[in-house]
Amino acid sequence: MEYEVVIGLETHIELDTASKMFCRCSAQFFGAEPNTHVCPVCLGMPGALPVINKRAVEYAMMVGLALNCKIARYTFWERKSYWYPDLPKGYQISQYQYPLCYDGWIEVDVRDVTSGWQEHAERRRIRIRRAHLEEDTGKLTHAGNYSFVDYNRSGVPLLEIVTEPDIRSADEAYAYLSALQQIVRYLGVSSGDMEKGAMRCEPNLSLRPKGSDTFGVKVEIKNLNSLRAVRDAIAYEIERQTRILRAGGQIQQVTLGWDEARRMTVVQREKESAHDYRYFPEPDLPPLHISEEWLEAVRARIPELALARQDRYRREYGLSAYDAVQLTAERAIADWFEEALRTSSAPHSLPARAKAVANWIQTELFRLMRVHNVPLDNVWHIKVKPAQLMQLIELVEQGTINLNTAKQVFEEVFQTGEDPRAIVEAKGLAQISDVPTLRRVVEEVVSAHPQQVQQVLNGQEKVFGFLMGQVMKATRGKANAQLVNQLLREAIEASRT
């Protein structure tokens, strides 16, 4: 029998505010000494009162709007009670009845890129059930009979995003999570870094006979620390469950953990009793009314997102899907690319210019940034400016310099920040296109290498490249290659006896 997988994702994203959700302790806990970003509020001391961090609410609204959610005009906080030492109050301040954001959707391009890039993608829409704001917990380290608790993370703003069970493959889950990560980065509200726990994802998954509209037995997968782990764990579960069902077996409703080392899921030890969260309105926090003005002000802060930009680059500039995806992977790169295009002096040939800029960014710029250990999102802090890349491209297009020289010049701009035109002039790098000058060099090379000239005449084309190289060497690489090619042919033909 053919089975179909039904997947829903629950994702937690730490919002990148400076201070915590309900107190003024620093929320930037990564790498800090344990228990140094704490106060009576985030330690749950009796009598301490929480106050809402407005920026965290705005960040959550931005994500909600980017996910096409409705934003609640009225919401309040609730206490989710459970007993665990990572939670000093014995409850988590969360949202239950009225999530801040609800009923949204996101479109993602699904590709199986495990065996190389695919231009074609299937565009899928995944519905978002809700996105609500809550506080993160402390961090436990288990050692023998003891657990060590660090409350630096306690009270960091956390956004929980829940999809409808719309996801139908491991690749789709991967595409959704990548898109979500990219969105929070574009918005500047979170690093989305899964390795550092800034984005955590728990898929729930069930199999059912293809075409059925009821759900099978659901399992939850935890302990996924990378996008790849999510994809691998889901793929593994689909295979495992399909095998069991085909053999006539039954799926147990369990919580699984992903064992990265053994590349398999394992059943996690869990208390058998059902959770009893006893939600009730948080009496220490007033409800929240969200005005039209506030909502619109927040909406105005949302930039054009990656998928929209990809579509526009392909439509307006004729770029390939590959180029569009590469250029929009980081917002800073996409902004840089667009700024370079804005400085083009030939707006009528934008597609050609866009392709040239895209090539330069993906080859020379990315290469130099990698060599100098500059992360891609720092592109605005490097010395070369978008207008300088455009100037360089125009120097090549006008025939002032050839492509090889341009690469050297670009490297120098990258190092010094000087204008390409100034470098070309100061170093005399302009291409030699003067025919009498080039002809003289060509004739010298031809008379110095009679043997090679004879070989070319005998049909050994490879040797022609050698002679080209000699001319380039004599002109220190500045000769107009197209002209040299033509003059060299003429000279060789003329030497035929």
Add this chain to the structure above:
Amino acid sequence: MLTPEEIEHIARLARLALTPEERARFAQQLSVVLDHAAALMEIDVEGIPPTATVLPVHSVMRADDTPMPGLTREEALRNAPQTDGEFFIVPATFGDEA
């Protein structure tokens, strides 16, 4: 009247270990409290929206996201049941999430 199972469940949620005598006594007392509160159920609330607060304030927020120092680690750990000077140390609780 609350059942012994319900009393046991409530006690466990509150991490209380009750003797059989206490269980019987609290079942009695807690039932009276609940019955008293149940009087609220008789009020007709048709058309009245649920409220989360009785205070006349809403949307009170802190606009300044600048962090401020809280407690020193020594202060924070002063009430710890057990500590190594860096962490709060508690009995191992792996998998015991209630």
